[in-house]
Amino acid sequence: MAEPLLDIKNLCIAYDTRAGDVPAVIDFNLTLAAGETVGLVGESGCGKTTVAMAVMRYLGRNGRVTAGSIRFQGRDLLAASEADLRRLRGSAISMVYQEPMAALNPSMRIGEQLAEVPMFHEGATHSEALDRARSMLADVHLPDPGRVIQAYPHQLSGGQQQRIVIAMALLSNPQLLLLDEPTTALDVTVEAGIVDLIGEIGRKYGTGMLYISHNLGLIRETCERVCVMYSGRAVEVAPIHELFDAPRHPYTRGLFDCIPLPTTDRFSRPLRPIEGQLPLPQERPEGCAFAPRCSHAQAGQCDRPDLAMEPAGHDHTVRCARWREVGEALQEDIAVADATVTGPSVLKVENLRKHYVITETPLMVRGGEVRTVKANEGLNFEAFEGETVAIVGESGCGKSTFARVLTGLEQATEGTIEFHGDEIGDTPVHERPPEQVRDLQMVFQNPFDTLNPSQSVGSQISRVIRKFGKEKDRGRVRERMLEMLDLVQLPRAFASRLPRQLSGGQKQRVAIARAFAGDPSTVVADEPVSALDVSVAAAITRLLLDIQKRNRTTLLFISHDLSLVRYLADRVIVMYLGQIMEQGTVEQVFNPPYHPYTEALLSAVPVADTKIHKRRILLDGAPPSPLDAPTGCPFASRCPHKVGLVCETTQPPRRDVGGHSIACHISLDDLRDAEPVFSELAVAAE
Amino acid sequence: MLILILRRIGNMLLIMLAVSLVLFLLLEINGDAVAAKVLGAFSTDEQRRLWLAANGYDDPLYTRYFRWLSGFLTGNLGESITFQAPVAEVLWPRLQNTIVLGALTMAVVIPLSLTLGVIAGMRESSVTDRVISIGSVLTTSVPEFATAVFLSAIFVFLLGWLPGTSAMINGFDPVQLILPVAVLVIYDFGYVTRMTRASMAEVMTTNYIRTAILKGLPFRRVITRHALRNALIAPFTVIMLQINWLLSGVIVVEFFFGYKGFGSLLLEASLNQDIFVIEACTMIAVFVAVTTQTLADIGYGFLNPRIRFQ
Numbered sequence: 001m002a003e004p005l006l007d008i009k010n011l012c013i014a015y016d017t018r019a020g021d022v023p024a025v026i027d028f029n030l031t032l033a034a035g036e037t038v039g040l041v042g043e044s045g046c047g048k049t050t051v052a053m054a055v056m057r058y059l060g061r062n063g064r065v066t067a068g069s070i071r072f073q074g075r076d077l078l079a080a081s082e083a084d085l086r087r088l089r090g091s092a093i094s095m096v097y098q099e100p101m102a103a104l105n106p107s108m109r110i111g112e113q114l115a116e117v118p119m120f121h122e123g124a125t126h127s128e129a130l131d132r133a134r135s136m137l138a139d140v141h142l143p144d145p146g147r148v149i150q151a152y153p154h155q156l157s158g159g160q161q162q163r164i165v166i167a168m169a170l171l172s173n174p175q176l177l178l179l180d181e182p183t184t185a186l187d188v189t190v191e192a193g194i195v196d197l198i199g200e201i202g203r204k205y206g207t208g209m210l211y212i213s214h215n216l217g218l219i220r221e222t223c224e225r226v227c228v229m230y231s232g233r234a235v236e237v238a239p240i241h242e243l244f245d246a247p248r249h250p251y252t253r254g255l256f257d258c259i260p261l262p263t264t265d266r267f268s269r270p271l272r273p274i275e276g277q278l279p280l281p282q283e284r285p286e287g288c289a290f291a292p293r294c295s296h297a298q299a300g301q302c303d304r305p306d307l308a309m310e311p312a313g314h315d316h317t318v319r320c321a322r323w324r325e326v327g328e329a330l331q332e333d334i335a336v337a338d339a340t341v342t343g344p345s346v347l348k349v350e351n352l353r354k355h356y357v358i359t360e361t362p363l364m365v366r367g368g369e370v371r372t373v374k375a376n377e378g379l380n381f382e383a384f385e386g387e388t389v390a391i392v393g394e395s396g397c398g399k400s401t402f403a404r405v406l407t408g409l410e411q412a413t414e415g416t417i418e419f420h421g422d423e424i425g426d427t428p429v430h431e432r433p434p435e436q437v438r439d440l441q442m443v444f445q446n447p448f449d450t451l452n453p454s455q456s457v458g459s460q461i462s463r464v465i466r467k468f469g470k471e472k473d474r475g476r477v478r479e480r481m482l483e484m485l486d487l488v489q490l491p492r493a494f495a496s497r498l499p500r501q502l503s504g505g506q507k508q509r510v511a512i513a514r515a516f517a518g519d520p521s522t523v524v525a526d527e528p529v530s531a532l533d534v535s536v537a538a539a540i541t542r543l544l545l546d547i548q549k550r551n552r553t554t555l556l557f558i559s560h561d562l563s564l565v566r567y568l569a570d571r572v573i574v575m576y577l578g579q580i581m582e583q584g585t586v587e588q589v590f591n592p593p594y595h596p597y598t599e600a601l602l603s604a605v606p607v608a609d610t611k612i613h614k615r616r617i618l619l620d621g622a623p624p625s626p627l628d629a630p631t632g633c634p635f636a637s638r639c640p641h642k643v644g645l646v647c648e649t650t651q652p653p654r655r656d657v658g659g660h661s662i663a664c665h666i667s668l669d670d671l672r673d674a675e676p677v678f679s680e681l682a683v684a685a686e
Numbered sequence: 687m688l689i690l691i692l693r694r695i696g697n698m699l700l701i702m703l704a705v706s707l708v709l710f711l712l713l714e715i716n717g718d719a720v721a722a723k724v725l726g727a728f729s730t731d732e733q734r735r736l737w738l739a740a741n742g743y744d745d746p747l748y749t750r751y752f753r754w755l756s757g758f759l760t761g762n763l764g765e766s767i768t769f770q771a772p773v774a775e776v777l778w779p780r781l782q783n784t785i786v787l788g789a790l791t792m793a794v795v796i797p798l799s800l801t802l803g804v805i806a807g808m809r810e811s812s813v814t815d816r817v818i819s820i821g822s823v824l825t826t827s828v829p830e831f832a833t834a835v836f837l838s839a840i841f842v843f844l845l846g847w848l849p850g851t852s853a854m855i856n857g858f859d860p861v862q863l864i865l866p867v868a869v870l871v872i873y874d875f876g877y878v879t880r881m882t883r884a885s886m887a888e889v890m891t892t893n894y895i896r897t898a899i900l901k902g903l904p905f906r907r908v909i910t911r912h913a914l915r916n917a918l919i920a921p922f923t924v925i926m927l928q929i930n931w932l933l934s935g936v937i938v939v940e941f942f943f944g945y946k947g948f949g950s951l952l953l954e955a956s957l958n959q960d961i962f963v964i965e966a967c968t969m970i971a972v973f974v975a976v977t978t979q980t981l982a983d984i985g986y987g988f989l990n991p992r993i994r995f996q
Binding site for chain 2: 056058086089091094095097099103104106107108112116117120121152154165
């Protein structure tokens with residue numbers, strides 16, 4: 001067998017901290033052949049980025065390799081001198097980073113940043129280097145490279161920035177490309193484009209790639225082999241189909257059970273969150289680190305300190321003492337959710353508009369140009385008691401603006417919001433009667449910022465209970481506060497803790513307890529799990545649904561994650577550029593007839609299931625700016641099914657059938673002819 | 687960018703106008719008090735009334751304000767009581783002297799503290815960084831009057847190398863400037879150094895510096911092309927504030943060395959209640975403060991493309 005491109009053997013990495021050496025990566029092995037793409041999966045803190053940084057020999061001041069070797073094309077990277085490293089970095093090995101905005105120098109033009117690579121690695125002249133940069137930008141499908149070269153990073157969108165980072169990495173024609181969560185901060189349709197580009201690079205340049213991600217769906221779409229990491233160790237390595245079809249390690253299975261698929265819902269495939277949480281590096285148990293969370297763990301077997309990777313099939317290794325016994329035995333079945341029974345109408349939005357007026361007045365003189373941002377344009381929908389209505393769309397589609405108007409943080413420009421029969425669209429939150437505020441609560445996206453850092457968990461929940469007059473008596477308030485902690489499945493002892501002593505998932509539980517403390521009839525959840533790890537997200541999702549069912553709460557669930565929406569929503573509203581493109585029940589929206597935008601959105605969802613075939617539709621370009629919103633259909637500029645001029649000039653008609661409404665110039669009959677985006681692969685007779 | 691500059695300058699004029707109004711209301715609204723200061727404590731009521739009538743203090747307030755303001759704009763700043771001369775004649779030479787002192791100080795402080803700050807921040811918590819950081823904290827914590835005494839003791843009395851006063855009695859003598867400049871530099875450079883160091887250290891931890899290093903660039907290139915420009919944004923503002931500080935901060939040093947500058951003039955005027963000199967000095971101090979801030983804003987726009995291209 002030819003020498004592998006990258007060969008990592010028994011790698012151990014530790015960080016010096018005040019508490020002593022903390023091992024971040026333990027006994028890690030991985031080989032990568034030339035031109036191969038290997039995925040590295042795991043939740044945050046499992047050490048996957050540390051591995052990539054070690055390959056780059058960039059572990060920061062306090063990180064250090066304590067044992068093992070990293071060989072690149074046979075050369076020992078750990079023994080390389082600074083000068084050797086400089087020649088390798090950005091040339092033979094290059095990297096694509098998680099946040100493209102932060103990875104680019106804000107005060108340097110794109111062209112200069114790109115040109116450095118050929119200038120320093122190949123001694124190209126400045127103008128040669130710029131020419132190379134320009135042609136590479138065309139290769140990563142950036143329109144108008146001439147303009148981009150002159151631009152500063154902040155003048156470009158997130159997707160464009162990531163294409164530039166990729167172009168920068170490719171300029172020297174590397175043999176190995178390390179990709180560290182390259183699409184995490186991007187919208188789904190943009191993500192789909194980047195994933196496509198990465199696949200194209202692999203085919204065109206034969207680059208070996210190490211693709212780090214927490215998203216199994218993305219791994220499936222990009223990689224040939226996968227390595228699953230847990231708490232610093234590799235727990236399972238297998239070819240992609242092996243791993244997806246026959247995962248051996250309980251943690252790998254746990255991960256699959258945590259992620260919603262765009263083809264299944266809470267009835268057909270309820271999520272099974274993994275119990276417990278990731279151990280801190282200094283508190284790792286002896287033996288299998290996953291044992292405390294594993295339902296198959298057995299004393300005497302799983303706490304052996306010499307647990308090694310064992311072969312479990314062709315090219316398939318697993319680090320589990322009981323993988324043979326665990327075999328097909330599934331965890332006990334989890335309660336399947338009941339179908340939603342909806343009650344009377346709670347919320348009625350009619351023709352809601354929210355415009356922001358931007359007046360440009362040079363020199364503080366009147367009469368400047370007035371421009372309008374149409375953040376919400378003519379929203380119409382209704383929500384009923386006990387129902388989950390999901391609002392989906394990419395960033396900038398106006399879904400958060402709508403939440404702000406609904407909760408009274410901002411006022412509607414036009415139209416009405418009827419909440420239990422009262423008009424609230426025009427009333428700021430501090431003018432609303434307390435019952436109304438209590439009745440309409442919110443859970444926010446980032447649990448790290450929404451809790452007051454200097455108040456204990458208990459006092460933050462108690463305050464809500466007192467403030468909304470649920471209870472007055474001190475003892476009763478405390479009693480109810482503890483009940484709320486029970487409800488969100490946190491130990492009662494957490495009442496006296498401060499937010500910084502909690503993990504992200506625990507914080508989000510507190511935020512949910514706080515939102516539900518006043519017994520609201522309606523809760524708006526704005527991307528409540530998108531900042532959390534998959535196993536935590538699954539637990540929070542289940543919790544939210546359980547509480548909602550019990551209290552018959554109306555849940556407005558704002559999300560960009562269509563798999564999750566499919567999982568938990570009863571009805572879906574698809575927004576684009578401030579307008580509703582399609583709405584209906586989950587069944588209606590996720591099956592033909594689709595609105596062309598919904599179809600593209602669905603097609604962009606990464607699916608972590610090898611049995612599902614996905615029809616690919618790639619969207620060109622970016623959504624137009626809401627500042628100069630088009631007069632016709634907002635999606636016309638990117639629509640793959642555009643009929644003609646009529647799309648650009650005339651607002652599309654709303655076509656309604658049985659509660660399903662699509663705003664499109666194409667007739668429902670024609671839309672119905674669309675093939676489903678997802679289809680089960682026929683099990684071929686092999 | 688042009689619009690930004692014009693807007694800033696417009697702002698600056700507005701602020702100046704507002705300050706002038708406040709100053710006028712504070713110092714000039716009570717004509718009797720002005721007369722008392724000009725004519726002295728032992729003047730009679732009759733004398734004061736005559737002086738007030740002769741100098742137009744019986745006119746309505748707004749007439750007086752506009753006359754006062756136009757006096758300022760045309761350089762007619764009134765008569766100094768202590769010097770028995772027009773304020774403008776007293777003020778300009780003093781101001782020029784302070785500008786010389788300030789410019790020399792800045793000419794040393796800016797390159798010195800930027801270099802030290804960048805070297806210290808480049809490799810955080812290295813030995814070089816520790817030495818520079820501790821040194822700059824030490825020098826900044828010693829007040830100017832103490833440094834002045836200390837330096838005089840060594841260079842004037844012990845070694846006898848430098849003159850102890852800087853009155854420039856026999857015309858301009860650069861040697862007499864060495865000690866005042868040294869005192870100001872020692873006091874000021876530490877602060878700017880620490881600001882530069884903090885800014886540089888922060889830039890060195892950013893992801894784009896990581897990108898630059900992992901691009902395989904030589905360390906020198908990473909510093910000069912990627913780190914410096916971003917790291918200099920914060921110190922630039924600080925330096926602009928230092929210019930403002932120098933104008934009044936020199937009082938102690940000018941007084942100590944008997945240097946005939948703006949600071950010592952301000953001190954004398956305050957002690958003698960020389961009202962028109964105080965007014966003129968205040969307006970100049972405000973002008974310098976507002977101008978440096980405007981320059982800081984405009985310069986900031988040049989350094990930071992995110993502001994330049996909104």
